[in-house]
Amino acid sequence: MKAAVLISPRNILQRPLEIREVPQPQLTPGYLLIRVRSCGVCRTDLHIVEGELPPRGDQIIPGHQIVGEIADGGTKELPAGTRVGVSWMGGVDGTCWYCRHGLENLCDSPVFTGYSVNGGYAEYALARADFAYPLANTLGDLQAAPLLCAGIIGFRSLRVAEVKHGERVGLYGFGASAHLAIAVLRAWNCEVYVATRGASHRQLAASLGAAWVGKETEKPPIKLDRAITFAPSGNVVVAALSSLRKGGVVAINAIHLDRIPEFDYDHLLWGERQIRSVTNMTRADARDFLQIAAEINLRPKTTVFPLDQANEALAAVKSDSIDGAAVIVL
Ligand SMILES: [Zn+2]
Ligand SMILES: [Zn+2]
Numbered sequence: 001m002k003a004a005v006l007i008s009p010r011n012i013l014q015r016p017l018e019i020r021e022v023p024q025p026q027l028t029p030g031y032l033l034i035r036v037r038s039c040g041v042c043r044t045d046l047h048i049v050e051g052e053l054p055p056r057g058d059q060i061i062p063g064h065q066i067v068g069e070i071a072d073g074g075t076k077e078l079p080a081g082t083r084v085g086v087s088w089m090g091g092v093d094g095t096c097w098y099c100r101h102g103l104e105n106l107c108d109s110p111v112f113t114g115y116s117v118n119g120g121y122a123e124y125a126l127a128r129a130d131f132a133y134p135l136a137n138t139l140g141d142l143q144a145a146p147l148l149c150a151g152i153i154g155f156r157s158l159r160v161a162e163v164k165h166g167e168r169v170g171l172y173g174f175g176a177s178a179h180l181a182i183a184v185l186r187a188w189n190c191e192v193y194v195a196t197r198g199a200s201h202r203q204l205a206a207s208l209g210a211a212w213v214g215k216e217t218e219k220p221p222i223k224l225d226r227a228i229t230f231a232p233s234g235n236v237v238v239a240a241l242s243s244l245r246k247g248g249v250v251a252i253n254a255i256h257l258d259r260i261p262e263f264d265y266d267h268l269l270w271g272e273r274q275i276r277s278v279t280n281m282t283r284a285d286a287r288d289f290l291q292i293a294a295e296i297n298l299r300p301k302t303t304v305f306p307l308d309q310a311n312e313a314l315a316a317v318k319s320d321s322i323d324g325a326a327v328i329v330l
Helices: 043-049 141-160 176-187 199-207 234-241 283-295 307-318
Strands: 002-006 017-021 031-041 066-072 083-086 089-091 124-128 132-134 168-172 191-195 212-214 224-229 244-252 274-277 302-306 325-329
Touching: 002 307, 017 307, 031 083, 031 141, 031 307, 043 307, 066 124, 066 141, 083 124, 083 141, 089 124, 132 283, 141 176, 141 224, 141 244, 141 283, 141 302, 141 325, 168 176, 168 234, 176 191, 176 199, 176 283, 176 325, 191 199, 191 234, 199 212, 224 234, 234 244, 302 307, 307 325
Parallel strands: 168 191, 168 224, 191 212, 224 244, 244 274, 302 325
Antiparallel strands: 002 017, 031 066, 031 124, 031 325, 066 083, 083 132
């Protein structure tokens, strides 16, 4: 089968992914063989391909927002031919303290799709059957892909920030995740304040119903109940914190942050303001979000790339040169 393979991580402009023929994965018990139709491109893929996340093996096929149909290994719940989605969490051990306490997103021995096992930048992918989610027919192949990481993690961020219906919520950064989160927030009648670099992202936010848009660290005109930061920048975290009412929460949705600068505790954190991080996702987050996405008819904005242009897709994510989400189609 054809796949985009990472052998040695380096700057995306040096085209680290090699498009080549590799053996099709062998089906093993408990797994599904999935014929991939589309695979979303995530900023985490960029961290993997450029080596900010250290390699877990000699080579890897990235991609953890897989949409495809079950080609082999179907089960009673997921028979052959079913269209399923696979996300970043490709499996957990089920036995560690976190798994036993309903916190599988924090599992000590997680499997990460497209990082510790091969992912969806390929014609076929293998996935654990209990970590594949059936997709509603209303979610098309292109639309469903960005929902599977960007969407689910964005939704988990709303949960971690404890967003309630009708609240004032700040989104700092407006890439793939935020532009899906805003749809859920609008469905919950929240007022959304978006601070982001790049005029086109601000325009997109306004067109998707933001009450206010501003630059990366600009202050919204009101105090926020909740803020979610998506930019991998500690300055943005502090900017979000400085816009929070007492008792408010900042949830950091970034797997990697440059650093958090020194900030003034008395004015920014005292008053029971909280900073939390968002880490991975649970299967419940995935199922709940995919159901909401189908209910509110969520239609992510996507830009399509063929598998041959996987490097170009990642470069576009890096340079923020596309609105919405990049999706590789097969
Ligand atoms: Zn575990
Ligand atoms: Zn991701």
